[in-house]
Amino acid sequence: MLAYIITFTIVFIISCQIDKSKKNKDIMNYIMLFTIVMILSILGGLRDYSIGTDIKVYGRNWFIYACRFNDFQNYIQLRPDGELGYLLLNYIISRFTDNFNIFLFIHQLICNLFVVVALYKYRKKAPFYMSILVYLMLFYCRTYNYLRQSIALSILFFGFQYIEKKNIMKYLLTVFIAAQFHSTAYIGIVLYIIYYLSISNIKQKKTICISIVIATVIIATNIVNVMGFLHKFNLISDRIFYNYTTRYLNENFQISLIETFFKCLFIFLYFINIKNINKKHTMNYALGVFLIMDLILFQIRGVIMYADRLSLYFGYTSLLLIPQIVTSFNKTENRRIMKLILIILLLGFWFFKFVFENSGEVYPYMTYF
DSSP, X not given: OHHHHHHHHHHHHHHHHHHHOOOTTOHHHHHHHHHHHHHHHHHHXXXXXXXXXHIIIIIHHXXXXXXXXXXXXXXXXXXXXXXXXXXXXXXXXXXXXXXXXXXHHHHHHHHHHHHHHHHHHTTTTSOHHXXXXXXXXXXGXXXXXXXXXXXXXXXXXXXXXXXXXXXXXXXXXXXXXXXXXXXXXGGHHHHHHHHHHHHHOXXXXXXXXXXXXXXHHHHXXXXXXXXXXXXXXXXXXXXXXXXXXXXXXXXXXXXXXXXXXXXXXXXXXXXXXXXXXXXXXXXXXXHHHHHHHHHHHHHGGGTSTTHHHHHHHHHTTHHHHTTHHHHTOSSHHHHHHHHHHHHHHHHHHHIIIIIISOGGGOOSOOBOO
């Protein structure tokens, strides 16, 4: 645990220094951003091969296979179940090294770079130090496990800025690139539709947002039938349909009560000052809907094993919303109280999720060296 504590503390202190800087293009800011990315990536790159469930499932084996093949076509024929972008990443890195820790470092570099840079771009709307803390406590350790999807999540999150800028072509490009690492990233199109509906009609925003949430509940409670319908018309592949539904219908998978509890708490804190939060930025209407959809989709893991992974695409946007809970209060005293509450909740989530539950097998931290 000490490795995590020291790393998170250093990164948080640096992020606070960045937030104090009033110069957006100060060279020191970029140096500190680079330092944050490197510290987090080095910690992930030096970890033992037992840290992260998916490393043992496919991560290390796929890289070993890439090192053995001189022809990329032969390599992808061996792994037809893998996304092209992720396979290409393995193959490129294997051209200059067979050290899996270097692969892990580069993997972490990609994930952390896209997220940290995106958070920095949004620092005028969401305090950077709180956004970084949310990332460290809720999502960073997941990148140790979800090798393919963590890259897809980070790329799609980076592309979220293009939705707000109404640059649909750039956003769709990020969705396409992200899907080359994990095909579920095409759900980013759904995020765009919901975002557009949530902010399109100023007078009917509340009604539209409530309708979206109700529709999500209806779909979630009938998710197997919905996916069956999509599969029938070839809108989702056989692999996704069978892996996400019928393969696990007769097995008993339980949701994480701890994660559900904390998700509910974050939503509760959002609703405490929802008027002020939504008045600050138009995008917060959509972010609030995403926060609730994350909770709803997470609950159907008992029916679809990987539903929690689908919910992550909505959950990642909380990196922009949860920090605004602090700044939404006008009185300094209220801000301090809410900041303390959020920090305690975030620390509690990390401990119970990744230490107590050992989600993703990321605890205790061990190094290969």
